[in-house]
Amino acid sequence: MKSTTIHDHDPLHTYHEEAVGQEGMQVDRDLFECFSEPIQRDPDIENAVRQEQWKTAVRILRQRYKNQPEDFGKEVKNGNIA
Numbered sequence: 001m002k003s004t005t006i007h008d009h010d011p012l013h014t015y016h017e018e019a020v021g022q023e024g025m026q027v028d029r030d031l032f033e034c035f036s037e038p039i040q041r042d043p044d045i046e047n048a049v050r051q052e053q054w055k056t057a058v059r060i061l062r063q064r065y066k067n068q069p070e071d072f073g074k075e076v077k078n079g080n081i082a
Helices: 026-041 043-050 054-065
Strands: none
Touching (some): 026 043, 026 054, 043 054
């Protein structure tokens, strides 16, 4: 077996991870809340999960909540889509 050496620059090598405290990334937490709350309150999904009907729960989730472009780009204020 022949070995190969690649000498190209690795762009990921220059990235550094930074810890963000509770005060940081508030927009991410707000977005998560405004998109997750309707799903958590959906009675059909809740019923399917309680009955362990996982395929049904996933089907409902995908039909009702996946790729809703009308929500993309909307402003989030205090955890709610404005």
